[in-house]
Amino acid sequence: MKNTERNCVVIGGGIAGLTASIYLARAGLSVTLIEKTKTIGGRAKTEVMDGSYVNLGPHALYSKGKSLEILAELGISPKGNSPAIGGKVFYNDSPYNLPANPFSVLTSDLFSWRGKMELLRFFILLQTKKLKSNREISVDQWLHENIKDERVQKFILMLIRLSSYCNDPDRLRAEVAFKQLQLGKAIYVHNGWQSIIEELKEKAEKLGVIIQAGASVQQIKGKFPQFEVKLSNNKSIFTPYILSTASPNELRKFLQGYEIDAINELIPVRAACLDIVLNKTPNPTVSFALSMDQPLYFSNHSNVATLSDNQSHSVIHVMKYLSINEPRTDLKQELEQFLSRVQPGWEKHVISKRYLPNITVTNSMMKKQKNEMEQIPGLFIAGDWVGAEGMLVDSSFFSAKQAAMSIIELNEKMGV
Numbered sequence: 001m002k003n004t005e006r007n008c009v010v011i012g013g014g015i016a017g018l019t020a021s022i023y024l025a026r027a028g029l030s031v032t033l034i035e036k037t038k039t040i041g042g043r044a045k046t047e048v049m050d051g052s053y054v055n056l057g058p059h060a061l062y063s064k065g066k067s068l069e070i071l072a073e074l075g076i077s078p079k080g081n082s083p084a085i086g087g088k089v090f091y092n093d094s095p096y097n098l099p100a101n102p103f104s105v106l107t108s109d110l111f112s113w114r115g116k117m118e119l120l121r122f123f124i125l126l127q128t129k130k131l132k133s134n135r136e137i138s139v140d141q142w143l144h145e146n147i148k149d150e151r152v153q154k155f156i157l158m159l160i161r162l163s164s165y166c167n168d169p170d171r172l173r174a175e176v177a178f179k180q181l182q183l184g185k186a187i188y189v190h191n192g193w194q195s196i197i198e199e200l201k202e203k204a205e206k207l208g209v210i211i212q213a214g215a216s217v218q219q220i221k222g223k224f225p226q227f228e229v230k231l232s233n234n235k236s237i238f239t240p241y242i243l244s245t246a247s248p249n250e251l252r253k254f255l256q257g258y259e260i261d262a263i264n265e266l267i268p269v270r271a272a273c274l275d276i277v278l279n280k281t282p283n284p285t286v287s288f289a290l291s292m293d294q295p296l297y298f299s300n301h302s303n304v305a306t307l308s309d310n311q312s313h314s315v316i317h318v319m320k321y322l323s324i325n326e327p328r329t330d331l332k333q334e335l336e337q338f339l340s341r342v343q344p345g346w347e348k349h350v351i352s353k354r355y356l357p358n359i360t361v362t363n364s365m366m367k368k369q370k371n372e373m374e375q376i377p378g379l380f381i382a383g384d385w386v387g388a389e390g391m392l393v394d395s396s397f398f399s400a401k402q403a404a405m406s407i408i409e410l411n412e413k414m415g416v
């Protein structure tokens with residue numbers, strides 16, 4: 001088969017595209033993966049900044065999430081560590097120790113006695129998976145109906161932001177939020193998520209996947225079993241199956257000309273991030289902090305994972321979880337001020353600094369899309385806005401595997 005005629009074209013070289021390519025190639029299909037930027041990785045890219053490996057904002061895998069399960073199936077076990085639970089929490093501008101276990105909840109200055117009892121009850125129900133929520137109920141509504149103490153409400157909201165990255169509690173379903181809170185420990189990966197990308201890439205290439213970076217898909221024409229995938233370098237690839245892992249906006253662009261229902265009800269989750277490498281942390285005793293007053297996050301990932309060639313350097317992530325109605329203002333100063341609360345005098349120790357004002361963390365918090373575009377047989381989709389399982393990268397891994405399996409099954413049936 002010529003390189004211009006493949007069994008499947010995969011669009012996008014992030015986690016979802018690479019994962020799907022491996023499953024497809026393992027089943028014997030010839031696959032070309034097209035990535036529009038010069039380097040693969042998508043939002044899981046890690047930039048090397050003055051000898052430190054810096055993800056695009058704080059990135060953690062969850063010990064009970066789908067990602068590790070699927071990576072294990074692919075023969076990859078990411079190396080990293082879990083942060084010790086603890087740190088600081090800011091409430092009414094004052095710092096408190098972050099209550100991390102039943103004993104520290106009971107001894108915390110943060111809550112009243114009644115609040116402590118309510119929070120402990122919440123944790124027990126969460127751990128025993130007995131938290132009940134009607135399918136459609138939002139986080140806001142659930143908290144309003146089930147938690148009386150206002151501080152406990154704010155504390156639970158803060159934990160939900162931490163695990164889901166979502167700051168729209170009136171839209172996020174309580175059921176989805178609780179599942180995120182049950183995903184176990186966070187894992188920070190040594191040398192950043194690029195190390196996972198490199199392993200996926202190596203596996204894909206060994207199986208014969210052609211990875212073409214630096215060319216974007218401009219347009220799709222034709223129909224199953226003969227699609228034409230037109231690229232920005234004026235070349236075309238002909239294929240019976242297409243698997244797109246591009247964002248919904250990109251997908252709409254290259255599907256112009258097809259009758260498709262609008263991709264509705266997508267609510268993207270966004271964040272503003274300040275990623276900094278310091279040669280010294282002024283306050284080494286605090287490596288993690290959250291705010292209950294504002295949706296703010298601080299973490300020194302180097303305290304947990306190896307992220308710099310020079311062991312004394314620290315990779316710090318400061319982030320604001322953005323709500324859908326967040327005004328488009330410059331948030332850099334707010335992030336820097338929060339960093340000053342936790343690490344006063346950090347400015348003197350900066351080696352590298354990057355500000356991401358409005359990055360898409362996940363393409364949608366509500367995921368209703370099926371893997372196959374019903375109006376265009378042969379065209380499949382995957383990513384963190386597709387499928388019924390998980391959020392964030394768990395849904396990218398899971399939907400990628402599901403879409404690849406659907407193509408393999410269909411191909412066996414059709415014998416194309």
Ligand SMILES: Cc1cc2nc3c(=O)[nH]c(=O)nc-3n(C[C@H](O)[C@H](O)[C@H](O)COP(=O)(O)OP(=O)(O)OC[C@H]3O[C@@H](n4cnc5c(N)ncnc54)[C@H](O)[C@@H]3O)c2cc1C
Pocket residue numbers: 011012013014015016017034035036037040041042043044056057058059060061215216217218245246247250254271273359360361362382383384391392393394396
């Ligand atoms: C600040 C931040 C923090 C995060 N933290 C976490 C975390 O802690 N835990 C977690 O689970 N997840 C986290 N995530 C989410 C996680 O990074 C993403 O869910 C995951 O990387 C998405 O992978 P993907 O392959 O689905 O999409 P992407 O990585 O977006 O890949 C899609 C690819 O398609 C390419 N593309 C688009 N259009 C075209 C075209 N026309 N032609 C060719 N190629 C195209 C793009 O360039 C891109 O490389 C975080 C994300 C951010 C931004």
